[in-house]
Amino acid sequence: MPVQYPSVWKIISLNKTFNFQHNLYLNMLFDLQKITRKNIQHLKPYSSARDEFSGEASVFLDANENSLGSPLTQWYNRYPDPHHVQLRNKIAAIKGIAPEHIFLGNGSDECIDILFRSFCEPGVSNTIICPPTYGMYQVSAQINDIALLEAPLLPDFQLHLPHLEQLVTDKTRIIWICSPNNPTGNLMHWEDIESVLNHFSGLVVVDEAYINFARQRSLISLLPDYPNLVVLQTLSKAWGLAGLRIGMAFASAGIIEIMNKVKPPYNISSPAQQLALRAVEEVGQVNDMITLLVDMRDALADVLRQMQGVTEVYPSDANFLLVKIPEAHQVYEFLLKKGIVVRDRSRVLLCDDCLRITIGTEQENTLLVDALAEWLQL
Ligand SMILES: Cc1ncc(COP(=O)(O)O)c(C=O)c1O
Numbered sequence: 030m031p032v033q034y035p036s037v038w039k040i041i042s043l044n045k046t047f048n049f050q051h052n053l054y055l056n057m058l059f060d061l062q063k064i065t066r067k068n069i070q071h072l073k074p075y076s077s078a079r080d081e082f083s084g085e086a087s088v089f090l091d092a093n094e095n096s097l098g099s100p101l102t103q104w105y106n107r108y109p110d111p112h113h114v115q116l117r118n119k120i121a122a123i124k125g126i127a128p129e130h131i132f133l134g135n136g137s138d139e140c141i142d143i144l145f146r147s148f149c150e151p152g153v154s155n156t157i158i159c160p161p162t163y164g165m166y167q168v169s170a171q172i173n174d175i176a177l178l179e180a181p182l183l184p185d186f187q188l189h190l191p192h193l194e195q196l197v198t199d200k201t202r203i204i205w206i207c208s209p210n211n212p213t214g215n216l217m218h219w220e221d222i223e224s225v226l227n228h229f230s231g232l233v234v235v236d237e238a239y240i241n242f243a244r245q246r247s248l249i250s251l252l253p254d255y256p257n258l259v260v261l262q263t264l265s266k267a268w269g270l271a272g273l274r275i276g277m278a279f280a281s282a283g284i285i286e287i288m289n290k291v292k293p294p295y296n297i298s299s300p301a302q303q304l305a306l307r308a309v310e311e312v313g314q315v316n317d318m319i320t321l322l323v324d325m326r327d328a329l330a331d332v333l334r335q336m337q338g339v340t341e342v343y344p345s346d347a348n349f350l351l352v353k354i355p356e357a358h359q360v361y362e363f364l365l366k367k368g369i370v371v372r373d374r375s376r377v378l379l380c381d382d383c384l385r386i387t388i389g390t391e392q393e394n395t396l397l398v399d400a401l402a403e404w405l406q407l
């Protein structure tokens with residue numbers, strides 16, 4: 030029986046595990062060895078104390094920890110699990126994907142950096158982004174000395190496939206697609222993403238930070254078909270855990286193995302792992318928040334659309350709205366004076382006079398609407 034997908038892709042357990050038998054043709058086209066940085070191919074990863082001994086013992090004198098404890102809870106004196114076993118197992122059960130297909134980073138920002146460091150040769154490789162989009166792909170590329178090529182989105186914020194295709198060279202290692210996209214809020218067409226996956230023999234990274242607010246299911250279900258697909262998600266948005274810094278990458282076991290070699294050994298702290306483990310038990314509560322945020326998003330969009338003076342409220346599949354309003358920068362300053370901080374995106378490509386507004390609480394949304402009404406003299 031086909032899986033029934035909800036109208037909003039909330040967190041559900043699929044109760045099935047995907048079978049990774051990659052499409053033979055794509056396997057021939059995609060050569061993981063070829064796109065892995067030479068120095069990483071030969072890298073012998075750091076072997077931590079916990080790697081060298083992981084059995085049962087009562088006296089741990091192997092990691093130069095403080096054996097007396099800490100000013101806080103006793104176990105903070107110990108290094109965290111470098112392999113995040115419990116948390117990965119739990120996420121695996123929720124996502125219907127085996128743990129060896131999951132990488133956990135210190136936020137998805139770390140996943141982005143690790144992908145560059147694993148698969149792009151500094152000063153040699155190039156990478157393609159589709160602006161306007163999330164700023165860290167560019168910053169991380171620059172930090173890693175990777176040339177950045179740009180295939181701007183079309184005026185309807187969809188992928189410009191011919192431009193993308195034209196930019197690809199034999200040095201292109203990663204194409205970044207953000208869906209739902211930040212700051213535009215829209216999903217990229219599923220078939221366009223598949224087209225990129227089918228025609229590009231490097232990595233296609235689809236950043237789904239906002240997928241739980243979207244009307245479309247995650248591309249995780251495509252992982253068995255595409256050895257070149259990496260899906261990024263995060264606990265920072267729908268899960269409400271931005272402060273814990275936990276990002277997730279889903280991909281073939283080979284890609285995940287390389288990312289694990291490159292990451293710092295203890296990249297996620299013990300309290301973050303412990304708290305995340307507790308939080309992922311609360312799927313029902315998180316789904317309730319998602320429902321409420323999506324309802325408030327749609328209600329706020331309706332209200333803003335009815336305000337004379339607001340030029341456009343773009344459709345959103347995320348937990349924010351992109352709103353076009355004349356003199357956006359002055360509106361931004363006016364809202365600031367009222368104590369309301371939104372994101373001024375008016376100098377970003379295709380986003381002239383646009384503000385990006387996160388969905389707040391009911392009360393915060395009302396304050397925002399009142400302030401905008403005052404500015405617009407309604
Ligand atoms: C598209 C996108 N990806 C990734 C991130 C960063 O997520 P994390 O908090 O997991 O580093 C953000 C944060 O705003 C984002 O908008």
